[in-house]
Amino acid sequence: MSIEKHTMWSFFSSVKLTIAALVLIVLVFIAATFLPPDDVVQTFAHQFSPGAAEIILFFHLSDLYHSPLFYLLMTLLSLNLIICSINRFPALWRQYKAPHFPEPADSFDNLPQSLIVTEAKEVSKIKLIVKSCLEKKYRSSEEVDTEIGSIFYAEKGRFSLFDVCIVHLSILVMIAGAIIGSIFGLEANINIKEGESVNIATLAKGDGIQQLNFSVRCDKFIVEFYEDGTPKTYRSDLSFIKNGQVQRRGTLLVNHPLTFDKIRFYQSSFGAAPEIKATVTYTVAGKKSGSLALAAGDTFDLPDSKARGVVLRVEENFMQMGPAIKLRIISQKKDIQFWVFQQLDNLLAMKPDLLKEMPIFNPGLFTPFVFSIDRVEQTYYTGLHLVRDPGIPLVALGGLLMIVGLIIVFFISYQQFWVRVEKEGAKIRISIAGRSNRNDQQIQKRIDSLCRQINEEMKT
Amino acid sequence: MSHTMILSWVTFIYFISFVLYLFRLITGKEFWGRAASFLAWGGLSAQAIAMIIRWRTSYSLGIGHIPLANLYESMVFFAWTIMLIYLIIEWRTKSKIIGVFVVPIAFLAMAYASIAPGIDNRIEPLIPALQSNWLTSHVITCFMGYAAFAIAFGYGLIYLLKNLDKDKTEKPAGFLEKLPALATLDTLIYQSIALGFVFLTIGIMTGSIWAHYAWGSYWSWDPKETWSLITWLIYAIILHARHVRGWRGKRMAIFALIGFACVLFTYLGVNYLPGLHSYLRT
Numbered sequence: 001m002s003i004e005k006h007t008m009w010s011f012f013s014s015v016k017l018t019i020a021a022l023v024l025i026v027l028v029f030i031a032a033t034f035l036p037p038d039d040v041v042q043t044f045a046h047q048f049s050p051g052a053a054e055i056i057l058f059f060h061l062s063d064l065y066h067s068p069l070f071y072l073l074m075t076l077l078s079l080n081l082i083i084c085s086i087n088r089f090p091a092l093w094r095q096y097k098a099p100h101f102p103e104p105a106d107s108f109d110n111l112p113q114s115l116i117v118t119e120a121k122e123v124s125k126i127k128l129i130v131k132s133c134l135e136k137k138y139r140s141s142e143e144v145d146t147e148i149g150s151i152f153y154a155e156k157g158r159f160s161l162f163d164v165c166i167v168h169l170s171i172l173v174m175i176a177g178a179i180i181g182s183i184f185g186l187e188a189n190i191n192i193k194e195g196e197s198v199n200i201a202t203l204a205k206g207d208g209i210q211q212l213n214f215s216v217r218c219d220k221f222i223v224e225f226y227e228d229g230t231p232k233t234y235r236s237d238l239s240f241i242k243n244g245q246v247q248r249r250g251t252l253l254v255n256h257p258l259t260f261d262k263i264r265f266y267q268s269s270f271g272a273a274p275e276i277k278a279t280v281t282y283t284v285a286g287k288k289s290g291s292l293a294l295a296a297g298d299t300f301d302l303p304d305s306k307a308r309g310v311v312l313r314v315e316e317n318f319m320q321m322g323p324a325i326k327l328r329i330i331s332q333k334k335d336i337q338f339w340v341f342q343q344l345d346n347l348l349a350m351k352p353d354l355l356k357e358m359p360i361f362n363p364g365l366f367t368p369f370v371f372s373i374d375r376v377e378q379t380y381y382t383g384l385h386l387v388r389d390p391g392i393p394l395v396a397l398g399g400l401l402m403i404v405g406l407i408i409v410f411f412i413s414y415q416q417f418w419v420r421v422e423k424e425g426a427k428i429r430i431s432i433a434g435r436s437n438r439n440d441q442q443i444q445k446r447i448d449s450l451c452r453q454i455n456e457e458m459k460t
Numbered sequence: 461m462s463h464t465m466i467l468s469w470v471t472f473i474y475f476i477s478f479v480l481y482l483f484r485l486i487t488g489k490e491f492w493g494r495a496a497s498f499l500a501w502g503g504l505s506a507q508a509i510a511m512i513i514r515w516r517t518s519y520s521l522g523i524g525h526i527p528l529a530n531l532y533e534s535m536v537f538f539a540w541t542i543m544l545i546y547l548i549i550e551w552r553t554k555s556k557i558i559g560v561f562v563v564p565i566a567f568l569a570m571a572y573a574s575i576a577p578g579i580d581n582r583i584e585p586l587i588p589a590l591q592s593n594w595l596t597s598h599v600i601t602c603f604m605g606y607a608a609f610a611i612a613f614g615y616g617l618i619y620l621l622k623n624l625d626k627d628k629t630e631k632p633a634g635f636l637e638k639l640p641a642l643a644t645l646d647t648l649i650y651q652s653i654a655l656g657f658v659f660l661t662i663g664i665m666t667g668s669i670w671a672h673y674a675w676g677s678y679w680s681w682d683p684k685e686t687w688s689l690i691t692w693l694i695y696a697i698i699l700h701a702r703h704v705r706g707w708r709g710k711r712m713a714i715f716a717l718i719g720f721a722c723v724l725f726t727y728l729g730v731n732y733l734p735g736l737h738s739y740l741r742t
């Protein structure tokens with residue numbers, strides 16, 4: 001049992017496993033990017049043979065990123081990382097806490113070093129100089145006295161011992177964030193027509209729906225283009241309505257999501273709604289009404305006369321005569337239908353007795369109301385993408401840790417210096433030795449510069 | 461002079477600089493090396509000026525944006541970062557040898573940008589998805605990474621070339637002798653890979669942050685994303701093989717070539733793969 005446990009443990013803690021798993025993951029990714037999209041694979045496989053389709057289904061070849069194979073590899077990798085880290089940590093901790101004296105055996109023989117021999121008499125003065133030089137460069141120093149003389153110690157960057165740990169931890173933190181996001185996150189889409197509000201979203205995966213506890217209204221959707229026809233701006237003016245009240249208004253642009261009730265909204269698509277809308281006004285006794293935005297099928301009430309209007313048709317260009325709508329007005333006495341043209345004045349200028357020939361083109365047929373239209377335009381719907389991802393803080397933290405860790409791995413090292421001051425007959429001998437946790441040529445340079453500095457200080 | 465005119469000259473200058481580096485390598489005369497470096501610095505500065513002019517021109521066209529927004533602009537920037545990082549390394553190591561292997565990569569990138577079919581050098585307006593400050597930091601960090609990997613590739617080539625000669629008993633032939641020692645090359649390969657790795661990591665992260673703001677998802681397994689991850693993993697494998705299993709020398713050199721092939725595929729090859737974001741396509 002214990003041997004089995006042992007072999008399992010060493011299996012999971014081997015770097016060979018890391019490399020093998022990483023190579024396999026790379027292969028899975030390569031396959032995934034070269035396989036054509038899902039639907040193409042499915043149709044192709046069905047034509048080829050039903051067996052092929054089953055194999056594809058079994059291995060999730062059409063979506064390798066969410067296949068059991070990929071999850072298995074990621075699990076292996078994570079276990080590998082965790083177990084390796086557990087294995088390494090005690091030794092690292094001991095190294096971190098290791099006493100600095102006595103200096104490593106043979107330091108002054110084997111490590112990179114430098115030497116000064118001076119005629120100066122006062123050991124105590126020299127010691128002070130050494131101490132102050134070390135403290136200038138490395139903030140603090142320690143000192144012990146031995147039978148041959150005194151040894152000083154200074155160091156830099158001890159925390160960089162944990163560099164690899166930080167990088168590996170960052171990967172685990174990111175994986176954790178991704179898992180949390182995929183379990184507890186929400187991703188959905190909604191399409192909202194201008195002027196309408198929606199409180200149900202379609203889930204991005206599968207075909208479920210998500211009831212929101214607020215509703216979103218699209219007040220306006222605007223597309224702007226550059227001169228060459230490239231889209232410049234997609235913009236939705238949204239209102240978020242909760243408990244019957246508008247709680248927040250905002251402008252949504254690509255790259256500038258809005259957040260409401262912990263859900264982030266993204267501008268993701270848009271489209272032309274099937275209907276077009278006309279902006280209609282009417283005048284009674286010289287007084288102009290407010291404008292109504294009407295699509296085919298909409299109804300409206302006329303004041304005072306207990307009449308009701310129905311929009312039968314809205315046309316962007318009716319029989320080459322420009323924008324027009326067809327209205328039906330129903331009152332207790334009458335039920336009539338007629339057309340309203342936006343450019344009636346132009347039409348009359350061309351054909352002065354138009355209204356006599358075609359009474360149905362008279363916008364004032366339902367007296368005393370005279371209708372007109374300001375414009376007829378396409379209405380749009382805006383496509384919003386909704387996301388709630390509780391894993392994001394962890395993923396971001398992981399990213400930060402990784403950058404910090406990598407910078408430490410590649411650019412910072414743990415450097416230790418020992419300086420021995422001893423009497424040698426009439427002279428004083430100062431030996432400087434040092435080491436770093438990376439095979440770093442810099443250490444000799446640093447020792448030399450320390451040496452120069454001590455020399456200079458002794459002269460003054 | 462228009463900026464495209466300057467860029468054509470820069471392409472030519474890089475080519476001459478490459479030829480001079482070649483002279484330097486073959487004759488061993490320092491004079492050629494100095495002339496090559498001088499031209500390279502001149503080309504780098506002229507290119508920087510051209511990019512700034514392009515930037516300003518875009519503002520006068522009313523569609524102002526930093527010139528990092530399409531394939532042409534990124535290719536030109538790629539060449540520039542390669543030259544920049546190379547010249548910094550040259551200045552620090554005082555060795556004018558690898559110019560022979562690196563400057564032609566910059567030259568090829570410039571030439572490709574101006575003659576490849578389907579690469580348009582017009583200044584184009586930014587579609588909404590690209591209107592983000594993350595675009596700038598993303599492109600700059602990615603291309604810094606790519607450039608460092610390109611340089612590791614150059615060192616890898618030199619290593620393999622020199623290595624061909626290693627087993628022969630007689631004195632190495634001609635210019636091979638003048639190449640840096642294998643151990644030095646090995647260190648240089650490692651250092652450029654490490655630098656590239658840090659930049660690529662930051663590049664992937666800034667891209668992710670941008671995707672988070674633009675699409676609401678920091679990762680969506682788009683082929684380009686996946687390939688950048690593949691490249692990252694390949695270099696991670698190389699780093700582990702070196703640190704943990706002690707791989708050195710020839711294997712590192714070969715991996716530097718494989719890694720750079722991945723970089724190129726991520727940058728250019730991915731466009732030929734099936735399935736891409738169908739984002740606000742109109």
Ligand code: HEM
Nearest residue numbers: 015018077080081084088164167171409696699700703704
């Ligand atoms: C892609 C995800 C990664 C995985 C799965 C992974 C996994 C591992 C494992 C299992 C070890 C062996 C530890 C041991 O021997 O005790 C290791 C070592 C190491 N890893 Fe990673 N690692 C990853 C990413 C990185 C990155 C990005 C770096 C940064 C450059 C890195 C740097 C190192 C180093 C330097 C060592 C050697 C540690 C030593 O022996 O002192 N790793 N890695």
